[in-house]
Amino acid sequence: xxxxxxxxxxxxxxxxxxxxxxxxxxxxxxxxxxxxxxxxxxxxxxxxxxxxxxxxxxxxxxxxxxxxxxxxxxxxxxxxxxxxxxxxxxxxxxxxxxxxxxxxxxxxxxxxxxxxxxxxxxxxxxxxxxxxxxxxxxxxxxxxxxxxxxxxxxxxxxxxxxxxxxxxxxxxxxxxxxxxxxxxxxxxxxxxxxxxxxxxxxxxxxxxxxxxxxxxxxxxxxxxxxxxxxxxxxxxxxxxxxxxxxxxxxxxxxxxxxxxxxxxxxxxxxxxxxxxxxxxxxxxxxxxxxxxxxxxxxxxxxxxxxxxxxxxxxxxxx
Amino acid sequence: xxxxxxxxxxxxxxxxxxxxxxxxxxxxxxxxxxxxxxxxxxxxxxxxxxxxxxxxxxxxxxxxxxxxxxxxxxxxxxxxxxxxxxxxxxxxxxxxxxxxxxxxxxxxxxxxxxxxxxxxxxxxxxxxxxxxxxxxxxxxxxxxxxxxxxxxxxxxxxxxxxxxxxxxxxxxxxxxxxxxxxxxxxxxxxxxxxxxxxxxxxxxxxxxxxxxxxxxxxxxxxxxxxxxxxxxxxxxxxxxxxxxxxxxxxxxxxxxxxxxxxxxxxxxxxxxxxxxxxxxxxxxxxxxxxxxxxxxxxxxxxxxxxxxxxxxxxxxxx
Numbered sequence: 001x002x003x004x005x006x007x008x009x010x011x012x013x014x015x016x017x018x019x020x021x022x023x024x025x026x027x028x029x030x031x032x033x034x035x036x037x038x039x040x041x042x043x044x045x046x047x048x049x050x051x052x053x054x055x056x057x058x059x060x061x062x063x064x065x066x067x068x069x070x071x072x073x074x075x076x077x078x079x080x081x082x083x084x085x086x087x088x089x090x091x092x093x094x095x096x097x098x099x100x101x102x103x104x105x106x107x108x109x110x111x112x113x114x115x116x117x118x119x120x121x122x123x124x125x126x127x128x129x130x131x132x133x134x135x136x137x138x139x140x141x142x143x144x145x146x147x148x149x150x151x152x153x154x155x156x157x158x159x160x161x162x163x164x165x166x167x168x169x170x171x172x173x174x175x176x177x178x179x180x181x182x183x184x185x186x187x188x189x190x191x192x193x194x195x196x197x198x199x200x201x202x203x204x205x206x207x208x209x210x211x212x213x214x215x216x217x218x219x220x221x222x223x224x225x226x227x228x229x230x231x232x233x234x235x236x237x238x239x240x241x242x243x244x245x246x247x248x249x250x251x252x253x254x255x256x257x258x259x260x261x262x263x264x265x266x267x268x269x270x271x272x273x274x275x276x277x278x279x280x281x282x283x284x285x286x287x288x289x290x291x292x293x294x295x296x297x298x299x300x301x302x303x304x305x306x307x308x309x310x311x312x313x314x315x316x317x318x
Numbered sequence: 319x320x321x322x323x324x325x326x327x328x329x330x331x332x333x334x335x336x337x338x339x340x341x342x343x344x345x346x347x348x349x350x351x352x353x354x355x356x357x358x359x360x361x362x363x364x365x366x367x368x369x370x371x372x373x374x375x376x377x378x379x380x381x382x383x384x385x386x387x388x389x390x391x392x393x394x395x396x397x398x399x400x401x402x403x404x405x406x407x408x409x410x411x412x413x414x415x416x417x418x419x420x421x422x423x424x425x426x427x428x429x430x431x432x433x434x435x436x437x438x439x440x441x442x443x444x445x446x447x448x449x450x451x452x453x454x455x456x457x458x459x460x461x462x463x464x465x466x467x468x469x470x471x472x473x474x475x476x477x478x479x480x481x482x483x484x485x486x487x488x489x490x491x492x493x494x495x496x497x498x499x500x501x502x503x504x505x506x507x508x509x510x511x512x513x514x515x516x517x518x519x520x521x522x523x524x525x526x527x528x529x530x531x532x533x534x535x536x537x538x539x540x541x542x543x544x545x546x547x548x549x550x551x552x553x554x555x556x557x558x559x560x561x562x563x564x565x566x567x568x569x570x571x572x573x574x575x576x577x578x579x580x581x582x583x584x585x586x587x588x589x590x591x592x593x594x595x596x597x598x599x600x601x602x603x604x605x606x607x608x609x610x611x612x613x614x615x616x617x618x619x620x621x622x623x624x625x626x627x628x629x630x631x632x633x634x635x636x
Contacts, residue, residue, distance in 0.1 A: 044362070046441065048457050050410040054449040092368040092455045123364065131372040132450035137410045139366050139457030 042143040047078035053133030061175045064103050066199040067136075068110025073201050074219070075140035076118055077272040081217035083209040084144035088123045089115065092137040094130030118203075146209055153214040153233035153277040159290040160282070162204040162274045164247040165222055166261060169268020170254065171198030190249030201272040206286075215276040221267045225275055227311035230297060233277075239290035239309070241301045266299075267312045360461040365396035371451030379493045382421050384517040385454075386428025391519050392537070393458035394436055395590040399535035401527040402462035406441045407433065410455040412448030436521075464527055466594070471532040471551035473612045475595040478604040480522040482565040483540055484579060487586020488572065489516030508567030519590040524604075533594040539585045540607075543593055545629030548615060551595075557608035557627070559619045584617075585630045 051057055051071055062070075072089060079086040091111070095104065108122075115122060120140070171194040206212065214233055216225045222244075230237050244265050254261035277292055278284070298306045369375055369389055380388075390407060397404040409429070413422065426440075433440060438458070489512040524530065532551055534543045540562075548555050562583050572579035595610055596602070616624045 044459075046406065046408055046457070046459060048408045048410045048442070048455070049444050050412055050446055050453065050455055052412045052446065052448050052453065055412070055447050088364065090364055090366045090457055092366045094368055094370045094373070094453065124366070126367050128368055128370065129373050130370050135368065135370065135412065135453050135455075137366070137368055137453075137455030139364070139408055141362075141364060141459075 042145055043147055045079050045082050045084040045142040045144055045147070046139065047075055047142075048137065048139040049074050049078065050138075051136040053135070058175075059134070060179065062199050063110075064106035065110035065113070068107035068112075069114050069200045070110075071107075071136050071138060072111045072114050072120065072140075073203060073272065074270075075138045076114065076120065077201070077203055077217040077219070077274075079140055079142035080203060080205045081148075081215050081274060082142075082144060083146055083148035083206075083212065083215065084142040086118050086120045086140055086142040088141040089120050090123060090139040090141075091125035092135075092139075093125070093127045094135035094137075095127060096130050096132070096134060099134070118205075148209055148212050148215040148276070150214050150216050150229050150232040153229050153235050153292045155235055155292055155294045156280060157213055157277040157292040158280040158282060158288050159226065159237060159239065159292060160276050160278060160284060160286040161218070161222070161245065161289050162206070162276075162286045163202060163271065164245045164250065164265075165218065165271050165273060166250050166263075166265030166268045167194050167197035167247050168201060168270040168272075169198075169221075169264040170250050170261075171195040172268075172270070173257075173264070174253070190252050194247075194249050194253060198270065201270065203272055204274065206274065206276070206284075211278050211282055213277045213279075215274060218271040218273045218275050219269055221269045221312065222271070222273075222275060223266050223309050224269075224311040227297065229275070229277065233292075236293040236296040236298075237290055238293055238296075238298045238300060238306075241299055243287065243289045245287040245289075266309075360463055361402075361465055363397050363400050363402040363460040363462055363465070364457065365393055365460075366455065366457040367392050367396070368456075369454040371453070376493075377452070378497065380517050381428075382424035383428035383431070386425035386430075387432050387518045388428075389425075389454050389456060390429045390432050390438065390458075391521060391590065392588075393456050394432065394438065395519070395521055395535040395537070395592075397458055397460035398521060398523045399466075399533050399592060400460075400462060401464055401466035401524075401530065401533065402460040404436050404438045404458055404460040406459040407438050408441060408457040408459075409443035410453075410457075411443070411445045412453035412455075413445060414448050414450070414452060417452070436523075466527055466530050466533040468532050468534050468547050468550035471547050471553050471595040471610045473553055473610055474598060475531055475610040476598040476600060476606050477544065477555060477557065477608040477610060478594050478596060478600070478602060479536070479540065479563065479591050479607050480524070480594075480604045481520060481589065481591040482563040482568065482583075483536065483589050483591060484568050484581075484583030484586045485512050485515035485565050486519060486588040486590070487516075487539075487582040488568050488579075489513040490586075490588070491575075491582070492571070508570050512565075512567050512571060516588065519588065521590055522592065524592060524594070524602075529596045529600055531595045531597075533592060536589040536591045536593050537587055539587045539630065540589070540591075540593060541584050541627050542587075542629040545615065547593070547595065551610075554611040554614040554616075555608055556611055556614075556616045556618060556624075559617055561605065561607045563605040563607075584627075 057067055076086045174191055174195055214229050216228055218225050226237055246261050246265055250261050250264060280291060297309050299309050300306050375385055394404045492509055492513055532547050534546055536543050544555055559580060564579050564583055568579050568582060598609060615627050617627050618624050
């Protein structure tokens with residue numbers, strides 16, 4: 001059904017049903033002027049992210065369900081990066097008038113899929129017409145007993161990363177190169193795994209944040225995001241290139257395409273791994289990729305050669 | 319300066335300075351993955367609204383400062399309509415690449431103007447490129463001891479409205495009719511007042527909400543919004559047409575244009591008056607425009623003639 005037939009209030013009613021609240025903490029959800037949640041003794045975390053068609057996503061690459069999944073995932077990632085638990089999600093949608101209603105329902109299925117995984121409840125939002133493409137804006141509320149910022153890294157700390165880097169950037173590269181044809185390849189290939197990493201990022205929350213001194217999620221590329229930690233903590237960093245975790249898929253595809261996998265791993269965005277610092281001997285499943293120093297920002301390669309790095313990565317407006 | 323010269327992080331730094339936090343409740347504001355505010359014993363309210371260029375605003379009618387003002391105003395209105403105090407505002411912006419940076423600074427001036435008036439603190443957000451027009455999405459956090467929903471109206475209650483109705487719709491009508499030329503008229507005329515009501519809506523918070531049984535803000539038009547209260551409270555309503563407060567400006571301009579002012583007052587959107595119900599003898603500065611009944615939705619005109627009303631007003635997607 002076209003949204004022009006369903007109308008705004010019709011759509012909201014449908015979405016309300018799809019987001020029936022299951023928590024006693026949500027006193028009022030979708031359907032009033034604002035959502036109401038119980039107060040809490042913990043610190044409240046709030047983040048918001050906007051995804052715009054043609055800038056952040058291409059509807060010829062992604063399904064609506066994948067898009068919904070990623071939309072909430074990028075917001076959850078921001079809350080995890082502060083050491084918090086994601087709780088309540090508000091969705092604002094700008095929707096082209098000729099959209100089919102089931103596009104939006106499919107998107108909500110994707111949102112609910114990851115919401116269930118992380119215990120997030122969709123509590124409200126706003127829908128309106130967009131004169132051009134689809135616009136998604138989300139605000140995610142979370143809470144934390146201990147908040148981890150970007151500013152607590154100390155010289156001597158180790159630098160850790162929860163997941164392999166560069167897969168998402170390679171996935172995007174493949175989508176741009178082959179577009180829809182990519183889906184004809186066998187689903188067991190590296191290609192589809194890399195593409196999935198781009199379309200439905202894997203989030204790995206930390207089990208404990210007790211000894212973590214600073215944290216950020218890798219959205220702009222690890223060099224850019226580590227630079228944020230250095231800026232805010234007023235420290236330097238050394239990364240050991242051969243400690244950077246690469247997936248077998250990234251290595252294989254980069255070789256095949258004659259590309260340097262480290263270009264993807266160091267500068268590629270949207271990995272949504274957690275990058276954190278902790279005492280050097282910290283025991284964790286995460287990969288240790290370097291250490292915090294007093295000054296300077298260096299990459300050391302396998303020959304021990306040291307080069308300065310700059311915060312290269314994806315930046316808007318440039 | 320063009321944003322393409324300033325870059326995303328450059329812009330965020332500038333905006334961060336413009337939103338320096340002045341409250342001890344905000345532990346971390348703009349500049350990390352998420353904003354952090356102290357927990358509270360009260361109920362938390364959260365609302366979000368999206369404004370899209372060409373749908374919700376026209377940059378040839380509004381200044382950026384007025385746009386910023388209205389952007390936060392519509393969010394504050396949602397929190398007031400729940401009986402709450404607005405507290406923290408998160409801003410997500412999708413900005414065309416060729417925008418001048420001072421457009422955005424001007425918009426923030428407008429946001430700060432109303433933020434100061436209501437004690438709201440801008441705590442963070444997200445900026446990104448938009449491939450088409452300007453997109454504004456805001457999430458506003460508030461809190462309340464007593465939450466007023468749309469569902470508490472009881473037969474016998476009076477229906478009240480805080481401000482005159484229809485001014486904003488007439489203001490928009492004038493802008494569409496005369497466009498930029500409107501500014502050549504003397505600023506003392508009714509025209510400019512009506513236009514200002516559209517561009518910078520006046521919000522009138524209630525001093526007390528003790529006896530209020532239900533409330534909504536008039537964003538879609540009073541008939542549409544009163545219908546929401548009837549739906550949620552499972553009651554009917556009678557409106558007395560000659561009790562509807564009209565401004566002298568609306569009456570004068572409607573006469574001049576040969577229009578029915580009540581068409582604007584009853585169906586026009588974006589007034590952002592508060593529409594509430596309370597015991598019939600409730601003492602208030604607000605205008606009493608009707609009463610809640612068990613069933614049916616009627617308008618009674620000055621001759622005592624009764625006609626049924628439908629939830630007519632502005633609806634997206636139609």
